[in-house]
Structure formats: structure tokens, C-alpha cells
Amino acid sequence: MSSMFSSALKSIQQTNINANYSITPSAISQAGPWRIHDAKRKSTGKVYSVFIFDKKSLDAHGNSLGRSGAAAFKKVTEEVVERLKKEASSLAKLRHPSVLELVEPVEETRGGGLQFVTEPVTASLASLLQEKDDQERAGGVGGRSSRYVTEDSDGTRRRREIEIDELEIQKGLLQVSKALEFLHENAGLVHGNLTPDAILVNAKSDWKISGLSFCSPPDNSTKPTSFQPLSLYEILNPDPRLPRTVQLDLDYSSPDFVLDHNLNVSADMFSLGLLCIALYNSPHRSPLECNSSVSSYKRFFQSSSTIPTVNNNFMSSRPLPKDLLTYVLPRLITRRPAQRITAKEFQETDFFDNILVSTIRFIESFPAKTPNEKQSFLRGLNKVLPSFPKSVMEKKLLPALLEETKDKALLSLILGNVFKIIDLLPSGRRAFTDKVRPALKEIFVTNNKNAEEKDPARDAGLMVVLDNISTIANNSPGKEFRDDMLPVVAAAIAAPTHSVVDAGLRSLPVVLPVLDFSTIKNDLFPTVAQVFSKTTSLAIKVRGLQAFVILCGGSSDTGDSSGLDGLGPERKPSSSSTALDKYTMQEKIVPLIKAIKTKEPAVMVEALNVLRVVGNYADPEFIAMDILPILWHMSLGPLLNLKQFQSFMELIKTLSKKVEEEQTRKLQELSGTTNGSAAGPADDFMSFGGITGTQFDVATGATEDDFEKLVKGKSSSNNGNPMEAVGWDDAASLSSIGSPALKNPRAAQNATFSCPTGLVQDRDSGPGESPGDDPLLDTILSTPSTYYHRTIRLPSTIDQTPSVNLRELVISGFCQSVVVNILLHITATTKHYHITTTAGADVRRWAEQLNGLSVNEPTATRHGITEPIRVVLLFAPSTGER
Numbered sequence: 001m002s003s004m005f006s007s008a009l010k011s012i013q014q015t016n017i018n019a020n021y022s023i024t025p026s027a028i029s030q031a032g033p034w035r036i037h038d039a040k041r042k043s044t045g046k047v048y049s050v051f052i053f054d055k056k057s058l059d060a061h062g063n064s065l066g067r068s069g070a071a072a073f074k075k076v077t078e079e080v081v082e083r084l085k086k087e088a089s090s091l092a093k094l095r096h097p098s099v100l101e102l103v104e105p106v107e108e109t110r111g112g113g114l115q116f117v118t119e120p121v122t123a124s125l126a127s128l129l130q131e132k133d134d135q136e137r138a139g140g141v142g143g144r145s146s147r148y149v150t151e152d153s154d155g156t157r158r159r160r161e162i163e164i165d166e167l168e169i170q171k172g173l174l175q176v177s178k179a180l181e182f183l184h185e186n187a188g189l190v191h192g193n194l195t196p197d198a199i200l201v202n203a204k205s206d207w208k209i210s211g212l213s214f215c216s217p218p219d220n221s222t223k224p225t226s227f228q229p230l231s232l233y234e235i236l237n238p239d240p241r242l243p244r245t246v247q248l249d250l251d252y253s254s255p256d257f258v259l260d261h262n263l264n265v266s267a268d269m270f271s272l273g274l275l276c277i278a279l280y281n282s283p284h285r286s287p288l289e290c291n292s293s294v295s296s297y298k299r300f301f302q303s304s305s306t307i308p309t310v311n312n313n314f315m316s317s318r319p320l321p322k323d324l325l326t327y328v329l330p331r332l333i334t335r336r337p338a339q340r341i342t343a344k345e346f347q348e349t350d351f352f353d354n355i356l357v358s359t360i361r362f363i364e365s366f367p368a369k370t371p372n373e374k375q376s377f378l379r380g381l382n383k384v385l386p387s388f389p390k391s392v393m394e395k396k397l398l399p400a401l402l403e404e405t406k407d408k409a410l411l412s413l414i415l416g417n418v419f420k421i422i423d424l425l426p427s428g429r430r431a432f433t434d435k436v437r438p439a440l441k442e443i444f445v446t447n448n449k450n451a452e453e454k455d456p457a458r459d460a461g462l463m464v465v466l467d468n469i470s471t472i473a474n475n476s477p478g479k480e481f482r483d484d485m486l487p488v489v490a491a492a493i494a495a496p497t498h499s500v501v502d503a504g505l506r507s508l509p510v511v512l513p514v515l516d517f518s519t520i521k522n523d524l525f526p527t528v529a530q531v532f533s534k535t536t537s538l539a540i541k542v543r544g545l546q547a548f549v550i551l552c553g554g555s556s557d558t559g560d561s562s563g564l565d566g567l568g569p570e571r572k573p574s575s576s577s578t579a580l581d582k583y584t585m586q587e588k589i590v591p592l593i594k595a596i597k598t599k600e601p602a603v604m605v606e607a608l609n610v611l612r613v614v615g616n617y618a619d620p621e622f623i624a625m626d627i628l629p630i631l632w633h634m635s636l637g638p639l640l641n642l643k644q645f646q647s648f649m650e651l652i653k654t655l656s657k658k659v660e661e662e663q664t665r666k667l668q669e670l671s672g673t674t675n676g677s678a679a680g681p682a683d684d685f686m687s688f689g690g691i692t693g694t695q696f697d698v699a700t701g702a703t704e705d706d707f708e709k710l711v712k713g714k715s716s717s718n719n720g721n722p723m724e725a726v727g728w729d730d731a732a733s734l735s736s737i738g739s740p741a742l743k744n745p746r747a748a749q750n751a752t753f754s755c756p757t758g759l760v761q762d763r764d765s766g767p768g769e770s771p772g773d774d775p776l777l778d779t780i781l782s783t784p785s786t787y788y789h790r791t792i793r794l795p796s797t798i799d800q801t802p803s804v805n806l807r808e809l810v811i812s813g814f815c816q817s818v819v820v821n822i823l824l825h826i827t828a829t830t831k832h833y834h835i836t837t838t839a840g841a842d843v844r845r846w847a848e849q850l851n852g853l854s855v856n857e858p859t860a861t862r863h864g865i866t867e868p869i870r871v872v873l874l875f876a877p878s879t880g881e882r
Helices: 002-014 016-020 056-062 067-093 125-137 166-187 266-280 294-300 322-331 343-347 355-364 371-387 390-406 408-424 428-446 456-467 469-474 478-493 498-506 508-514 517-534 538-551 582-594 601-615 620-635 642-671 681-687 704-712 728-733 775-780 806-813 841-848
Strands: 021-023 029-031 034-041 047-053 102-108 114-118 121-124 149-151 157-159 199-202 207-209 752-754 761-765 788-793 800-802 819-824 870-875
Touching: 016 021, 016 102, 016 114, 021 047, 029 125, 034 121, 047 067, 056 067, 067 102, 067 114, 121 125, 125 199, 166 199, 166 207, 166 266, 166 343, 166 355, 166 390, 266 322, 266 343, 355 371, 355 390, 371 390, 371 408, 390 408, 390 428, 408 428, 408 456, 408 469, 428 456, 428 469, 428 478, 456 469, 456 478, 456 498, 469 478, 469 508, 478 498, 478 508, 478 517, 498 508, 498 517, 498 538, 508 517, 508 538, 517 538, 517 582, 538 582, 538 601, 582 601, 582 620, 601 620, 601 642, 620 642
Parallel strands: 029 121
Antiparallel strands: 021 034, 029 034, 034 047, 047 114, 102 114, 121 199, 149 157, 199 207, 752 800, 761 788, 788 870, 819 870
């Protein structure tokens, strides 16, 4: 039972990493016998690296051995596996910033292999040097496709950048020496196999030490340690049955090991010197290439010509840096251990005495610095950033700066350097997306719990963000900007500090082109409108009005051009690809302008600019009824000077002219008249004096006999359908008799009548018959033998409506033997009436003169007209009954 439980537990342990991590199938790099895979923790999505050793790589070398040889080889492979386990477990014991960080301990896989999880790494130094060699042989960076690709956060796969330049080497060697100092002085250990395979480059471009399979305490060590001493006699005899990656690399070994069999910390410094040469050599290899042969290694030290020295440029095919050549390497590549410098002394050499390396060293120890030192450093960093390699800025400096944003006192200084780095990086968009944008959202939105309280440090940071809004917009697609950066801009606009609000409003010309129309209208505009309506600062009031100009699609140019020759200056392209719609301008912005109480000229002039832009889009009716009254009211402000008053008057005149031209054009289209100089029937109608019926009209054919028949009540011989006597065309031609009563355009608006609501009624009535429920019509139609009529009543929601004077309309206009179909509408706001249908063009022209009523209005909804109230068809009496 115990055996079964133990087996089940072992099975669970073997699959722990696979169960909790998503591991990419392809390795991104190789470090000795370990394949390095990218991985993500399933529960958090955080990125890590998984080191995997496949035991099959050992078994392949022993398949051809006999039975006895296979048994011996199996023992050797078990020793190798134990040594590799030691390498992974050593990482758990040795915690240092320059030692690879272990996340999950080593575990056996089902096939007998090993795997463990570490911090995310990009590659081993050996892989980078090998790739660099491949590129140089191919004729440069662009000569050959890289075998190494990385995947961005958006899923885009790209070629990995390789930058092993002077600063990268200096920075890396400095970090390696710090790890060696920790091993030698604190842990009391010798690394024993310091090679490019033992150095990993992490995502921040830091060099980390690993490869601790041969790590051991030095000879005669008195420090307590859990590490077992290493037997040099065992490891110095390479086994041809095993791959070189699991054995000691003699190319980077010290003569202390190979020749003297002496295990001491100075041996690591000799290996460090060989590593320095390999970094500059071409190809990037150790000058002591012995192909795992101890005898070949010994021959190097039998002749002074084959020993790396200053005289032979340390056997490097390329020139070495002067400080490295003349001072550092002679004290590393030396036969006697006592003559070698320590890891700490190595860090203090002139090789690292330059501003860039010193900057990196300072930022690595940043938490230990005083506040004054931190501020002085951040102020000066901006000047030296252009000298840094791009990879160092992106992978080293940028993450280090963002980690310090938790210190609010340094926030503005840090962000200034962050945006400087983004501007300098060719891959700034990627760096901003992956690192900077999430940090900004967390600082100013997620952690902004007391937004209404003044926070000088936070406000200073917001000012830096707004000053660099162009950089943000250029590196943020629309959706990402809307989701992450727009809340930051909105927080600035709604901030309690006026200078921050001002900067937020000034950023709109840059922000709007990135946003879609819906976001501008529903998210951004309400924030601006709320700040404008609530602020008590005249400066913010002015800036808010300027923001309205931008939101309405106007130009952000606030120059002196008054544009008094038209609707403002010649319309420049909008600062945004989208602007607010006409409804929002008319129903939201104009009421805000109307509610302004201050008479300050600066506010009045900016309001004038807003109304100028709105006037480009508003309906003529809205201009006449809403915008012009506001302009007139503001123009009489007591604080305006002459020039400002003239600006108001010019816009008033321009908008008035626009209304006049639009109304004239509309009436011309409706009347069919394009040349107003020609007198039409309407002109003839209005030209007659007197009241119709006071004198005989020859044009109508009326005689005294007709009058006598009329007053004596004698019926006409043709009193049937009036259309039998007078056709449409003939009737229309008789409409030229005018009435003086209609010359007053306001006279017809005095009388009112009630419009009863109810179902539609449709009935015919004979001569003298009344509609029955309208007193005014009853009076008009009470005279016998005057009208045949048909009345249709339609439902209406209006109980009491002003009306034209139906008595004058009917008696003066429709007693001319014509048939007229009148459709009356009412506009609840403007009280305008519209006659939409008449019989004959002449009657339509005549109807235009009735109180300025519009005929055949194309779209009633354009004016907010309700449904028709009533339709009255009036049939004039037949000819002969005059």
C-alpha cells in the first residue's frame, strides 16, 4: 500500500511543471545540455523559462556498447544526471541578483530527464556568440535569417536583436564579476566551469551565472557549506562516450585545474580572462581550443608563443580595448594564481571607468541611494541616454526606471526619462505597448483612489504625460489608446489642479485623431462639458471654449485671424478625423454657451469662435432662432472694445446673410421662380387696392345682373359641381383679385380657433351646410348658396392652436371660382404654418404671400411639424352666382 502511494505521489511530482505551465514545443536557446523553452504559468499568465534535459541525448552515445560496457555506461550516465540535478538545486541555495533565479525546483520527467523553471531568459551567451559568428560569416546582420525568433505580446513573431557591443560586454562582465565575488567571498565556492554556456542573458539584458554542475568549495576551505568537494581527477579525464556539454570544458579551464590539480577561487578569474578574450575574438571562442584533450591543453603552456599574452594580443584575431589589453588581462591570464586580481578588484579597474557603465552601476544600486542622489541622477540621465545602445535602454534602463515609479516624489523625473527612451528606440512602439502603457494606467487610473484631492507629485507626473501625449498617440493604436490612455487624459481634465486641467484640454488636438466618433461624443465630450460648466476659473473657461472649437471640428490655431470676411477664417482642416455631430453642437454646446454669465471679453471672444464653427453646420432656422440672439446679447457686453464688437457684428451679418440666402433659395425652389424681377400673379394680387367685392372686376365677368341675382337669392342655372363651370386652369387664372386685408402679415395671426380631437370624419354637405362644431367655419359658411365644402378632421394632440384668420382667407382669397385644397400644420416651437398643397401654380404663388407661409415644404420633420390638424376643401360657387 505504501509502495502504491509513493508511486502515485512520484507521478504527480513528475508532472508538476507540465500541469502548471504552458511550455512552448520549440526551444528558444541551448545552454550546455539544457534546452531552454519559453513558458507561461497557467494561473497568472506570467512568463518564465523552463530548462529541459533529455536523457536520450546520453543514451544515444551508449547504444553501440556491449552488455558489460552498457552497464558501466549506465553508471556514468547516472552520475551525469546527479551532477545536473546538483546544478539546478544549487540555484536554490545561491540567491544573488547576478545568479540565475530559480522558480520551480528540478524534477524528473517520465522519460528520466530533468526540468526546472527559472526567471525568463532570452538566450545563453554561447548561443548569442554562435549566432553572431553565423551573421559575420554571412556578411553582416542582414545577410542571413536568424534561427532565433521571439514572439511579441500581440503574437507577432520577429527576429531577435543581437547587440553584443562594447557597453553590453562591459555591463555583462561587471555582472558576472559580481556573481563571482558573491561565490568566492560569501558562499566560499569555486564555480569551476565558467564558460559562455554557464552565462544566461535574461529579458532585461542582464547576464546571470548558472552552470553550477562543477561548483565546489576550494581546497583547504574552512567555511561551512553543503556543497561536496569536487574530485579534479574524475572530471579532468573526458569520457568520449558522453557529449562535451556534460563534461568540464577545458577550453575555459585554468592551468590550476589541469596542470596543478589545485582547486582555488583564482581559477575562476583565469576563466573570466579567457571569456573576455572570446567576447572580442572572431570567431567568438577561447584562445585555448584543445578539443577536450588534456594533452593539447598542456602543449599550450609548453611554449611562450602559444600562451595568451600582451605580446600576441592574447591570441585574439581582433583588437582588444586598451584598458582590457594593458591592465586587466595581464592580471587575469597569468600562470600564478597569486598574481591574479580578485573579482572585486576586477570591478574597480579602468575598464569599467566610463559614464555609461557607471550609470548602469548606479541604477543597479538605486534603492540604496539617498533621495537627493536619486533626484540628481534622474535629472542628469536624460543627457546621457542617447549614448546608450538601444538594447540596453529597452531591456535594462526602461524596466529599472518603471520599477521606481512607486516613489511618487520621483514620478515626474522618471517619466521624463521613460518618454525620452521611447523616442530614442526604433522599437519604441513595442516597448511602450509592453512596458510603459500598462504602468501609466496602473499609476494614474487603477491606483488613483483620491482623484478629487490635490496630489502635487501625481499632478507633476500627469503634466509629463500630457507633455508627451504625441509620443503616446504615435505608439498606441486606437483601441489601446481608448482603453488605457483615454482614462489618463480624462483624469487630467477632471483634476482639481488648474494647470493639469489646462494641459489636458490642450492635448485634445492630438487625442482626437486617435479616437472614433462614438468615443469622442459619449466619453470625452461629457468630461469636457462638465469641467466647463462647473469651473470658476476664467482661464479654464477660455480653454474649455477652445476645446469646444476642436471638438466641433475647428482648427486649433488660435492666431489673430478673425476671418471677418466670411464665417470666420477660411476653414482649415480639422485637427481631428471626426468631430461632434450637428445635434450635439446645437443641443449640447450652444446651451452651454448661452448659460455663460461672465462678461469677460476673453470668454466672449472664445464663445464667438465656438459659435462661428457651429454656424458652419447648424440649420438656418437654428441660426436665426438660437445663435443670432446669443450673439446679439454678447455683442452688447459692456467690456468689449471696438474691435471685439466689430467681430461680433461681422459674424452676425454673415450668419444673417446665410439665413437670408438659404430661405430665399428655398422659396425660389418652391415657387419655381429663379428671377425675382419678373412680376407674377402674386405681385398682381398684392398690387390691387381696395377690398374684393367693392367694385366690379371686368376680369371676372361680373355684371350688375349677377349682383341682383345674388342679393335676391335667385339660384344660378349652373349650381351643381363647380368644376363643370370652371376647370382647374381657368380657376387658377382667376386668382389675381387681391385683398388689402392681407397686406398686413401679422393680421392673419390674431384669430384663433379650437381644433377638436377625435376620429377622422368624412362627409359631404350641400350649400349652406355647416361642419357643425367649429363656430368660425359655421359663421363663414352660413350664407346660403356660397360654398360647397368637405371637411376632414384629423386627430391632434394640441388642444388650442393659433391659426390664420380663416374668415379673411376664405372670403378674400377663395371666392374667385377656384378649388383650393389647404393643409394646415403647426410647429410647436416656432408657430409657423405651412400650406402644402394648392390647385394650380398661380394659386401657389398667391398663397406664398399669405403671411409668409411656405408652400409644399419638402420635409415636415425638419421643422418639427406635428401631424396635420385638418383638411378643408372649399368649392367656390358656380359662375353666374356672383
